[in-house]
Amino acid sequence: MYETLLMIPGPTRVAPRVLKAMSKSMINHRSAAFGEILKETNDMMSKVFRTENESYLLTGSGTAAMEAAVGNITQKGDKVLNILGGKFGERFMQITETHKGSPVELEVEWGHAVNPNYIKDILEKDEDIKAVTVVHNETSTGVANPIAEIGKIVKDYDALYIVDTVSSLGGDDVFVDGYNIDICVTGSQKCLAAPPGMAAITLSDDAWNVVDKTENDTYYLNMRKYKKSGDKNPPETPYTPSVSLMYAMREALNIIMEEGLDSRILRHKQAAKATRAGVKALGLELFAEPDAASNTVTAIKMPEGVTDKDLRGTMRNKYHIELAGGQDHLKGNVFRIGHMGNITQRDIITTISALEMTLKELGFDLEMGKGVEAVENVYLS
Amino acid sequence: MYETLLMIPGPTRVAPRVLKAMSKSMINHRSAAFGEILKETNDMMSKVFRTENESYLLTGSGTAAMEAAVGNITQKGDKVLNILGGKFGERFMQITETHKGSPVELEVEWGHAVNPNYIKDILEKDEDIKAVTVVHNETSTGVANPIAEIGKIVKDYDALYIVDTVSSLGGDDVFVDGYNIDICVTGSQKCLAAPPGMAAITLSDDAWNVVDKTENDTYYLNMRKYKKSGDKNPPETPYTPSVSLMYAMREALNIIMEEGLDSRILRHKQAAKATRAGVKALGLELFAEPDAASNTVTAIKMPEGVTDKDLRGTMRNKYHIELAGGQDHLKGNVFRIGHMGNITQRDIITTISALEMTLKELGFDLEMGKGVEAVENVYLS
Numbered sequence: 001m002y003e004t005l006l007m008i009p010g011p012t013r014v015a016p017r018v019l020k021a022m023s024k025s026m027i028n029h030r031s032a033a034f035g036e037i038l039k040e041t042n043d044m045m046s047k048v049f050r051t052e053n054e055s056y057l058l059t060g061s062g063t064a065a066m067e068a069a070v071g072n073i074t075q076k077g078d079k080v081l082n083i084l085g086g087k088f089g090e091r092f093m094q095i096t097e098t099h100k101g102s103p104v105e106l107e108v109e110w111g112h113a114v115n116p117n118y119i120k121d122i123l124e125k126d127e128d129i130k131a132v133t134v135v136h137n138e139t140s141t142g143v144a145n146p147i148a149e150i151g152k153i154v155k156d157y158d159a160l161y162i163v164d165t166v167s168s169l170g171g172d173d174v175f176v177d178g179y180n181i182d183i184c185v186t187g188s189q190k191c192l193a194a195p196p197g198m199a200a201i202t203l204s205d206d207a208w209n210v211v212d213k214t215e216n217d218t219y220y221l222n223m224r225k226y227k228k229s230g231d232k233n234p235p236e237t238p239y240t241p242s243v244s245l246m247y248a249m250r251e252a253l254n255i256i257m258e259e260g261l262d263s264r265i266l267r268h269k270q271a272a273k274a275t276r277a278g279v280k281a282l283g284l285e286l287f288a289e290p291d292a293a294s295n296t297v298t299a300i301k302m303p304e305g306v307t308d309k310d311l312r313g314t315m316r317n318k319y320h321i322e323l324a325g326g327q328d329h330l331k332g333n334v335f336r337i338g339h340m341g342n343i344t345q346r347d348i349i350t351t352i353s354a355l356e357m358t359l360k361e362l363g364f365d366l367e368m369g370k371g372v373e374a375v376e377n378v379y380l381s
Numbered sequence: 382m383y384e385t386l387l388m389i390p391g392p393t394r395v396a397p398r399v400l401k402a403m404s405k406s407m408i409n410h411r412s413a414a415f416g417e418i419l420k421e422t423n424d425m426m427s428k429v430f431r432t433e434n435e436s437y438l439l440t441g442s443g444t445a446a447m448e449a450a451v452g453n454i455t456q457k458g459d460k461v462l463n464i465l466g467g468k469f470g471e472r473f474m475q476i477t478e479t480h481k482g483s484p485v486e487l488e489v490e491w492g493h494a495v496n497p498n499y500i501k502d503i504l505e506k507d508e509d510i511k512a513v514t515v516v517h518n519e520t521s522t523g524v525a526n527p528i529a530e531i532g533k534i535v536k537d538y539d540a541l542y543i544v545d546t547v548s549s550l551g552g553d554d555v556f557v558d559g560y561n562i563d564i565c566v567t568g569s570q571k572c573l574a575a576p577p578g579m580a581a582i583t584l585s586d587d588a589w590n591v592v593d594k595t596e597n598d599t600y601y602l603n604m605r606k607y608k609k610s611g612d613k614n615p616p617e618t619p620y621t622p623s624v625s626l627m628y629a630m631r632e633a634l635n636i637i638m639e640e641g642l643d644s645r646i647l648r649h650k651q652a653a654k655a656t657r658a659g660v661k662a663l664g665l666e667l668f669a670e671p672d673a674a675s676n677t678v679t680a681i682k683m684p685e686g687v688t689d690k691d692l693r694g695t696m697r698n699k700y701h702i703e704l705a706g707g708q709d710h711l712k713g714n715v716f717r718i719g720h721m722g723n724i725t726q727r728d729i730i731t732t733i734s735a736l737e738m739t740l741k742e743l744g745f746d747l748e749m750g751k752g753v754e755a756v757e758n759v760y761l762s
Contacts (some may be wrong), residue, residue, distance in 0.1 A: 003406060022625060023404040025384060026392040026576060059578045060441050061620040064601045071600075096598045124557040182725050189621060195407060195621025197440045197578055217598050219452075219479045220445045239442040240570060242578025243392055243624065244403060323411050360479055 002320040006345065007351050009139045009167055009297040010325055011196045012104045012249070012341030013258045014248070018194060022244050029243055042235065042363055048169060048192070048261060049184055051176035055202040057224045057249065059242045060185060062166035064186030065093050065199035068221040069183045070133065071161050073102035073207065075215045076129045081106060081122055083114045083145070086138030087327045088164060096133070097154075098157070098330045099217060110141050110330070111299075113292035116149045119181035123157040123351040130210070131160040131182075137168035139190075142299035142336060144172060151179035160207055166190060166199075170256060171268035171340045172295040182207040188245065191296055193341035194252035198245045198307055229239040229280020241315035268295045271339040272349055274378040278352035281374035287334045296312060299326075301333065306362050308332045314361060349375050352379035383701040386516065388732050390520045390548055390678040390705055392570040392577045395629070395721030399575060402632035403625050410624055416615025418631055423616065425634035426581045429550060429573070429642060430565055432557035436583040437607045438630065440623045443547035445566030446580035448476050449602040450564045451514065452590065455482035456596045459511045462487060462503055462540070464495045465528070467519030468708045479516070480598060485510060488727070491522050491711070492680075494673035497530045504538040512541040516551035520571075520688050521708045523717060524678030525553060525667045532560035541588055547571060547580075551637060552649035552721045564587040572649065572724035575633035579626045608637075636723075649676050652720040652729055655759040657743040659733035662717070662755035663740060664747055665753055668715045675720040680707075682714065687743050689713045697743060700735035706716060730756050 004333045017334045027034055038057070045055035050097050058064055070092060076078060078101045082093040085108030096103045104123060106108035114134070123129055132154050147163055154161040158184040165174045169184075171191030182204040203211065203223065211223055225238035256264060272295045276286060279300055286300035291341050302308060308325050312335055315321045324336040337351060352371040359366060382453040387394050390545060408558060410414055414622060419438070426436035439445055442452050451473060459482045463474040464490030475667030477484045489495045495515070504510060513535050517528050519647060528544055546555050551563075557565045563585040570577035581643040584592065584604065592604055606619035653676045657667060660681050668680035693716055696702045705717040718732060733752040740747060 004408065006407060006409065008409055010621065011410065014407055019404040023400040026395055027385065028389055028705075029577065030386065031703070031706075058603060059724040060445070061622070064441070064619040067600045072701070087629070095600050098598055098603075100598065143639045185714070189407070189624075195623060196410065196621045197626055216482065217479055220441060221477075221601065225725040229593060238443040238570070240577045241442070242576060242623070243570075244629070245578055245623065245626070256532065265531065269509045283531070322412070324409075324411075339610070 004316070005321045005347060005350065006348065007337050007339065008322055009190065009338035009340060009366045010187065012193050012338065013344055014193055014195055018248050018251045018255070020198055022195065022248035024247055029240055032234055032237060033235060034243065036229050038235050038237065041246060041250045041253060042230070045258060046202060046344055048253065048256060049176040049202050050178065051202050052176065053202050053204055054214045054230060054232055056223070056247065057241065058198065058201065058221065059245065060199050061196065062185065062199050063091065064221060065185035065187070065201045067094060068201055068218065068223055069101045069185050069223055070095045070101070071218040072158060072295055073131055073210045073214050073218055074099040076100040077102055079104050079126065081129050081130050081132040083119070083132070083134050084108055084133060085112065085114060085141070086110055086137040086142035086143065088138060092135065092164065094132040111288050113143055113145050113289065116146055116153050117271045119150055120153045123159060125153070127158065129159045131162050133162045134300070135164040136174065137165070137172060137294050137296055139167040139297055140330065141299045142294045143292045144168065148179050151181060155180040159209060167340065170261070170264060172222060172262045174266060176202060184192060188249055191340045192252050192256065194248045195245060197242060198249050208380065215377045230256060246310050268340065270378065271343050272298065272377045274295065275337055275339050277374040277378050278348065278371040282356055282371045297336055297338045299334045302335060303364065308361055311335060311358060314358040315354055319358065320352055321354050324325060346378050385697070386702045386728060386731065388702055388704055388720065388728065390717060390719035390721060391568065392450060393574050393719065395574055395576055396723055398635060399629050399632045399636070403576065403629035405628055407571065407624050410621055410731055413615055415435045415624065416617060418627055419616050419618065419667050422627060422634060423611070425638060427583060429561065429637060430557045430583050430635065431555065432583050434583050434585055435446050435611060436581050437604070437611055438622065438627065438628065439582065439602065440578065440610060442577060442579050443566065443580050444472065446568065446582045447473060447545055449582055449599065449604055450566050451476045451482070452480045452599040452602055453597055454512055454541060454591045454595050454606045455480040457481040458483055460507065460509050461484050462510050462513040464515050465489055466493065466495060466522070467491055467516060467524065468521035468692065469516040469519055471481050471593060473514040473516065473545065478584050484543070486552050492524060492668050493670050494524055494526045497527055500531055500615045501534045504534070504540060508539065510540045512543050514543045516545040517555065518546070518553060518675050518677055520548040520678055521711065523678045524673045525549065525675045532562060534719045536561040541591060548677055548721065551642070551645060553646060557583060568629055570722045573633050573637065574624060575629045577628050577683045578623060589708035649721065651760065653677065655756045656718055656720050656754040657728045658759050659729065659752040662751040663737055678719045679719055679758065680717045683716060684745065691743055692716060692739060695739040696735055700739065702732055
């Protein structure tokens with residue numbers, strides 16, 4: 001009877017018209033008809049990335065695109081500055097190591113954003129750094145890193161600027177060209193609200209120059225092959241793409257074009273603000289520093305005396321709302337509310353209300369109604 | 382008004398109930414509910430592979446699984462015997478090179494199957510060969526390689542036996558354990574008749590031993606990560622899988638279980654025999670040697686004086702039947718009829734009939750009705 005409300009940082013709820021588009025019959029992926037769909041989808045992706053460059057769709061998760069970004073520009077011994085501070089920052093470092101690069105690690109305390117000046121210091125001291133990797137929105141901690149400011153710094157150095165916008169693109173400000181981003185990657189199942197299984201990547205001319213000179217150890221994720229196939233008219237993919245997911249991506253991007261990217265991002269900002277206000281009004285503490293709070297996911301410290309199982313279990317089983325737990329060393333110590341994709345005021349109000357009731361049941365001393373009141377005040381302001 | 386009939390070697394027609402299963406709402410890929418779906422799907426995959434070992438589903442194309450097979454067992458300088466003889470045999474060699482392996486190439490003329498004795502000779506002379514790669518069904522040439530016989534040879538040597546069954550599994554005899562296959566890979570969109578975008582892989586204990594000892598340069602396709610996540614109860618995937626495609630795979634595999642694997646393979650054998658008989662009755666020549674003919678795709682020499690554009694264009698535009706062209710140096714020289722997946726007698730009859738009319742229109746001198754008659758005779762025999 002109840003459909004579970006997904007308040008997790010992906011996969012997010014997919015609109016019925018996207019599910020319907022996805023369920024169309026197969027067509028030949030080497031046909032002109034599919035080429036047109038691919039072209040439309042690529043072009044809309046570039047609009048969402050806010051870049052003049054081409055975008056490429058990969059059949060795979062966001063991690064596949066992260067690996068494509070680093071694997072195509074890294075060869076043995078290449079120094080890559082990896083900004084840590086969360087699970088996905090660390091993933092970039094692991095990928096750098098996998099591709100025999102030499103990570104230069106900038107540790108950031110989980111819950112904090114990186115200070116761009118530290119990046120400047122490192123680039124100033126070490127001119128061999130070939131690329132800088134930043135995760136825009138650390139899904140694991142609910143932190144947004146200042147990618148505009150970092151872009152202003154990196155552009156003065158001979159290093160590529162690689163940004164993971166897997167859980168921010170379409171829900172927070174990302175101007176690939178405006179921020180001087182050389183390689184930007186994202187995933188289908190977060191703010192774009194398509195099903196999981198597709199990832200997108202865009203590369204600047206500078207990035208392509210490096211790709212062309214790099215001894216590449218990727219095959220499925222080899223971007224030169226994607227470019228060669230993508231440059232055909234109509235474009236193709238080097239390997240069989242998921243035709244169904246491409247239908248879905250096109251329709252999800254159509255929805256974004258109809259809503260307007262600015263309106264969509266504003267909607268995410270309001271949802272984030274409302275979520276934080278609601279959570280704080282319930283007496284809970286946010287995990288991320290206030291000035292680093294994400295627009296798309298909020299990490300909340302697990303209140304004293306409450307277990308993850310109790311809190312998320314009650315939310316799931318009694319209120320049919322799925323929240324996310326903590327990852328790695330935050331497991332059990334935080335829980336997370338995703339507010340990305342096709343998220344509405346109703347979803348935030350329902351979630352905060354259910355959280356209020358859950359906490360009350362778990363023996364928390366709180367004044368009922370305060371959480372929802374705080375959410376309403378954000379939406380009315 | 383007309384839905385195009387896909388007579389190509391993938392993507393193949395997907396049953397409406399699979400499309401419907403795919404269009405269900407998202408669920409959390411880290412939930413117990415998704416774990417159950419993954420477990421069911423993995424277990425059915427192992428049944429289709431006819432192995433006691435675990436299977437793993439990757440979000441990606443068949444090429445991703447080919448790369449996972451080779452990339453996880455190859456490090457710098459490792460000798461891998463690659464059997465060529467078609468585009469996908471060559472792909473295994475390219476993947477070996479990408480992962481810094483040292484390919485030992487066994488060239489086979491396109492259109493011919495490999496002679497297993499040549500493999501024995503090479504393994505006998507060179508005990509450093511770490512693995513042998515074979516493409517069971519060369520989609521590019523319509524050739525099936527004798528994987529049972531090769532398995533009997535390779536098992537006597539200290540080399541892993543890697544088989545690509547992307548375009549044969551579910552449509553031709555594949556006994557992973559029975560043939561001593563160490564790593565077997567397949568794709569979703571061929572004989573399994575699910576949408577493209579998923580691939581499956583299974584590994585023997587011997588293969589895992591090598592994987593564990595190999596310095597790995599893959600991340601997204603790192604099988605150790607898949608094993609670690611897959612060993613959980615319920616199982617997970619290391620990275621976000623395509624939830625929608627997993628729904629589809631499960632339903633497609635349900636259909637295979639209902640039909641029965643033996644019946645399904647028999648249906649493919651009949652379709653292949655009928656297609657070859659029909660084509661020959663039209664006076665056309667098959668590309669593959671008779672004793673090497675594939676069960677799932679038939680490659681046909683382009684008749685003198687006819688262009689690919691005329692032939693496949695007429696079939697597509699007038700008869701709404703999509704055939705495949707030639708790949709690489711066979712482009713324009715052959716065309717291919719895929720008869721895999723949910724293929725029926727009606728599809729073969731319609732295709733041969735349309736081909737007959739197309740050839741007639743293109744000025745061919747042929748006695749009408751002979752093609753369909755030959756098809757009927759196969760189905761009645």
